[in-house]
Amino acid sequence: MYEKRFMKRAISVSLKNIDKGGGPFGAVIVRDGKIIATGANRVTCNNDPTAHAEVMAIRKAAKKLGTFDLSGCEIYTSCEPCPMCLGAIYWAHLDRIYYGNTKRDAAAIGFDDSFIYDELDLKKEDRKIQIIQKLPNEAIEAFRYWENKTDKIEY
Amino acid sequence: MYEKRFMKRAISVSLKNIDKGGGPFGAVIVRDGKIIATGANRVTCNNDPTAHAEVMAIRKAAKKLGTFDLSGCEIYTSCEPCPMCLGAIYWAHLDRIYYGNTKRDAAAIGFDDSFIYDELDLKKEDRKIQIIQKLPNEAIEAFRYWENKTDKIEY
Numbered sequence: 001m002y003e004k005r006f007m008k009r010a011i012s013v014s015l016k017n018i019d020k021g022g023g024p025f026g027a028v029i030v031r032d033g034k035i036i037a038t039g040a041n042r043v044t045c046n047n048d049p050t051a052h053a054e055v056m057a058i059r060k061a062a063k064k065l066g067t068f069d070l071s072g073c074e075i076y077t078s079c080e081p082c083p084m085c086l087g088a089i090y091w092a093h094l095d096r097i098y099y100g101n102t103k104r105d106a107a108a109i110g111f112d113d114s115f116i117y118d119e120l121d122l123k124k125e126d127r128k129i130q131i132i133q134k135l136p137n138e139a140i141e142a143f144r145y146w147e148n149k150t151d152k153i154e155y
Numbered sequence: 156m157y158e159k160r161f162m163k164r165a166i167s168v169s170l171k172n173i174d175k176g177g178g179p180f181g182a183v184i185v186r187d188g189k190i191i192a193t194g195a196n197r198v199t200c201n202n203d204p205t206a207h208a209e210v211m212a213i214r215k216a217a218k219k220l221g222t223f224d225l226s227g228c229e230i231y232t233s234c235e236p237c238p239m240c241l242g243a244i245y246w247a248h249l250d251r252i253y254y255g256n257t258k259r260d261a262a263a264i265g266f267d268d269s270f271i272y273d274e275l276d277l278k279k280e281d282r283k284i285q286i287i288q289k290l291p292n293e294a295i296e297a298f299r300y301w302e303n304k305t306d307k308i309e310y
Contacts, residue, residue: 002287004289011293011296014297018301043223047220058204059205062204063202068199080286083242084240084243086239086242088239109302120238120272130251131253132252134255135166136257139166139233143260
């Protein structure tokens with residue numbers, strides 16, 4: 001259930017992060033009316049291209065709750081998630097996403113999430129980063145081994 | 156430039172990771188004919204929904220090279236990247252992607268990357284995880300502040 005104070009907190013994290021040397025993005029993960037974790041964009045500070053606000057908040061929340069499944073939690077993010085973060089949100093099974101700025105707003109200040117969304121819509125052969133299949137007959141062995149494993153944890 | 160031995164290594168990482176309690180996915184990041192980092196799926200072991208093989212390899216390679224920009228590197232992954240990992244690859248500016256199994260192969264053993272790809276293609280209002288804009292006029296303040304900052308590191 002949306003609560004304005006959490007959106008304000010995500011925005012406040014995004015603002016404060018600029019003064020801490022990070023990008024203008026903040027996120028908050030909430031469950032049952034309580035903040036579980038916050039995250040801010042630390043890409044350049046941590047030398048980690050995956051350190052977007054949403055990914056940081058998801059990693060922290062999952063660690064704190066001791067589970068890779070964040071069902072029952074909602075994420076408030078100061079900006080519409082990029083494809084990486086949206087993917088992370090789906091894998092984490094978050095219930096709902098509230099966002100402030102749009103991906104077009106992000107592109108306008110030089111963060112080109114829109115470019116990646118556009119690339120995903122192209123056929124593989126038309127994308128900027130080439131993607132080529134190799135050794136499928138060997139790669140599939142791991143999937144066969146996984147399928148036959150009886151004590152695996154699925155998600 | 157593709158080298159078969161690196162694809163074989165990614166596949167070997169994916170296989171060994173199953174015995175280490177992880178999912179059947181491995182990745183290798185290569186620059187100038189040398190392995191910079193390997194990564195395996197540790198989602199359930201680390202309680203981290205973002206710990207896919209490609210994300211793990213990117214984080215390690217970026218840390219090792221001391222930069223968030225992996226231009227000049229290629230990634231070999233035992234399976235076609237999911238949207239989260241593909242996004243991470245774009246943000247890391249990797250030069251090229253070689254993959255073994257397809258997303259359909261992954262879906263067939265219960266890893267539903269295809270579902271997330273399909274969701275991304277839907278209009279926001281038709282997606283399974285609701286995504287709702289809130290407080291855009293307040294959120295934009297962080298972007299304005301960022302725009303006016305003179306000593307920022309862009310990427």
